[in-house]
Amino acid sequence: MNKDKRICIISGYYGNGKTEFALNYAISLAKQGIKTVLADLDFVNPYFRSREKEQLLNGYGVKLVSSNIKKLGSDLPAISGGVAGSLNDLSVRVVLDVGGDATGARVLSSHKDHLIEGQYDMFYVVNANRLENLTAEGVINNMKEIEKSARAKFTGLVNNTHLLRYTTVADILKGQTVCENVSKIVNLPIKYIAASEMIIGKQPKDLEGEILPINMLIREAWM
């Protein structure tokens, strides 16, 4: 995690779990005492956005920047100037939670002056239980679309394959196979395996990618 670049963009097909990954990633950084900003750039999804978790993030010492329209119930494409501010601030790690797929990733192109090749990471979050990402081909198609509209390049993959509370090790392995196939074709490393508490420790030890423990922060108990 400490080898990741200062700016870390979390992107992928929508519903693949970008926001849960971004929240958990940012909190893990903060727990190590690293000054962390989470920038919620999601203006595509109306529900389940990281800005809903501002209090929780602040509790861990993660600063949240999102829309300059403070109310939650808006899907207007308004991004706070604080995003550019934190991208410029060399003393903080910035985690960018990018919504949607290619449509949502377009917002990145407006920050392209801050996104210099070699100075940022951009991870594609894979959930191989999503219809569009069942195969390497599906993932790569999404990656290409996102790269085109974001005007930024992926630097790694995250295997976040799960079925919520029905997840088993088989899901992780299924996702890992898809990620390995993608990795071979596009020549990018698998950086993380996102795993909930019930899975951690049960998976084989020799899988590529650092294990990032995931707490479901967005889902309410009744969901």
Next chain:
Amino acid sequence: MDKVLMKGNEAIAEAAIKAGCDCFFGYPITPQNEVPEYMAKHMAKSGGVFIQAESEVAAINMVYGASGAGFRVMTSTSSPGMALKQEGISYLVGAELPAVIVNISRGGPGLGSIQSSQSDYFQVTRGGGNGDYRIIVFAPSSIQEAVDLTAKAFDLADYYRNPVIVLGDGMIGQMMEPVEFYLTKNRTLPTKDWATTGTNGERKPNIINSLALVSEDLERHNYKLQKKYDEMEEKEVMYETHKMQGAEIVLVAYGTTSRITKNAIDSLRESGIKAGLIRPITLWPFPNKAFNEIPKPAKSILVVEMSMGQMIDDVRIANEGRLPIHFHGRPGGMIPTPEEIVEKAKEIVGGAK
């Protein structure tokens, strides 16, 4: 096919395609946008038609046209868009045209909010259109149920030659859950010999129409429609009961609210209060029967809705004055918590035991 993880809106769209939906007409509105978005991507691949209409009014009239020509048709929208479709819905019923109408509802009145709400209960069960009409309304509480009911909606629409509404609150549209698509056994459906498919000069033209200027004819038409509504009431009622055995307080909730209520029931039972749930799956026809079967120990009913109280009217009708009825609701896009439902139930029962 293995289980896949899907958002409610996507799952409804995929279920429609799997059910043989030929045409989708719609207009974007949050929080149902993933339905047209998915249809735009996938309908052409499955040999179907997707059209983004210029408005909700246009979309429902396209539904009328395509359905009249014998196709399986769907439209989807959210609350204010549903309001715009009301005239078209009444016309569909009048002309006896099948269609599936999805409403992923949001806060109101007016343009309201984009957050989840259940304040369209009156709109879907009473209808904003004119005339004597009834429509089967499905209210799924999980994504799998949304998938299954969407498929069923197409069959029932064809069987009765009447629109069917699938009502999900915004949460059902936006939430993700594992789903499976399996082939359901279709009921035997009559051939659409009424559709305007061209006569080939071999039969009289079929006419799709809801205008009847002779009152005697229109009266006869209404009697005919009523017979269908009677059959729907007899055959299509769906509901779930949960932990009703020995329940002293009966909660009534549908859709997302029923999920929250189930959590509340668990903690009520932990604190010694026997609570049960009646969950209407069809909002119309309403499961009156479930209320006749409420067990003896029950002392009160608590209706929980994301509204100021709309389904409560149907609960009053079904209850026939037997038990006192209480209400807990959060309007405007706010979602009730299990804790506040527990508190309300305890207040009614008379404190924790």
